[in-house]
Amino acid sequence: MAVVVAATTAGLMLGLFDFLIRPTGWQMGFSILPQRSSDPYWWTIGLSYLNTVVLALLAVIVATVVGTVMAIIIVGRNPVWKMVAVAYVQLFRNMPLLLQALFWFAVIAHGPAPRQAYSFIGVRLTNRGMEIPILTLSGLIALTAGLFTLLAVFWVSRSFIPPQWGRLGFASLASCGAIGVAYVFSIPESMVSFPQLQGFSFAGGLHVPTEFLAIWIALSMYGSAYVAEIVRGGFQTVPVGMIEAAKSLALPLWAIEAKVRIPVALRAIVLPLASQFTVLIKATSIGLAVGFTDLFAVTLMSINQSGRTIGLLWLMTVGFVLINQLILSLFGFINRAVEIPNYGQR
Structure with a gap:
């Protein structure tokens, strides 16, 4: 009986995923690596995984840097810059992510043509996206x-x-x-x-299309607002008496920040930051609204073309779970590494 059940289950699983070796018959709008309509489903879905991971990684990096800077400004003593940083956090935290993605897509799409591109240190910004220099x-x-x-x-x-x-x-x-x-x-x-203008387009460099750029900016700004609040809250958990004690020892400002405030604050920052990063990774599905072919968008396209709804939804679910679990495991390790023995115990 157990053998029959196992054979039946294996047959059903093979039936769910036998379409992966078939050619898709359609081409992705954007992919990190080359993709053609003759490629099988497993390659196309794998590229959508890669698109999602690259977008999430870039958004996490920018959100962390910008959010940390905003938190430092907020806890600082300059009232003007503090007001600007608070306004930034409140604006991007309270604006729906979908609205932000559509806004940035519209802004970039209404940019100049390639011949009138905005240029800055070799980077060209046009209504088709961004051209950036790349290492040969x-x-x-x-x-x-x-x-x-x-x-x-x-x-x-x-x-x-x-x-x-x-x-x-x-x-x-x-x-x-x-x-x-x-x-x-x-x-x-x-x-x-470096990107060089040839006719009505650019040759050389790396082309970042409008849809990728729009969702990247939206995720980065949205995430940075929450990162700023997490980091600010972590700084506020540091006891004032500990900072005063460090000052009484005549420690320089950099030593107080690097050896006292930041190590203590990290204990309250790491785990909430991991949760926020998983939210950003799942929010990459918003890219569907601007035409970005991430894991969610390619899964929907594959369902429409192949009709294999259950197998494709299972693959998408496993993909997001694996990515998020990797983030949580990594930050769990970091949290144990920055733990201060016996801190907070009486």
Whole structure:
């Protein structure tokens, strides 16, 4: 009986996912890696996973940086900048994410044509998205060689260079030399590919389409407002007496922040920050409203084309659960690492 049940279950599972080897017959609007209409469903859905992860990662990075800066301004003493930061947090926290995505999409879509593109340090912004410089093969080789040299020289120099001589400076000089040598012996081309106007479009560089840029900005600004509140709340959990005690020891300001305030505040920041990041990852599905082909959008397109609703919904659910569980596990490890033994116990 158990063998029959197991065989039946296996047959049903194979029936749910047998379509994955079939060609899709349609092409994604945007994908990190190349995708064609002749590619199978498993490759197309895998690319949608990659789109979601890249978008979420970039949004988390920007939201963390901007939110932390806003929190520092809010807990600071400058009343003007504090008022600006509070207004920023209240605006983006209380505005629906869908509205923000549509707003930024409309702003970018009404931008200038490629011939009148806004330009800043090689970055071009048009109504088709953004063109940014990107490292070429020579640049990647040189950068990799420089990073490895920096780490290796810094590690080795700990044995024969006194700290007062500046180990980091010595390692940085060696790293710059390694970058130069790697570039000389690599493919003779420019280390950076800049976007160049050719006709009515750009050649070279990296093209970031309008839909990706709009949802990235929306997620970053929305998330940064909540990150700012989390970080601000963490700073406020630090006892005032602890800061006063550090000042009474004549510690410099950077030492008070780096060795007293931040280590204590991290205990109240890490876990709420993990929860907020999982919210941002799940919110990538809002990209459907502006045409971004993330995991949610590709799943819906696949359901319409293949009719395999249960199998595709199962794959999408597993994908989001795995990504979010990875984030929670990582921040659980970080939380244990920053834990202060016996802190808060009487």
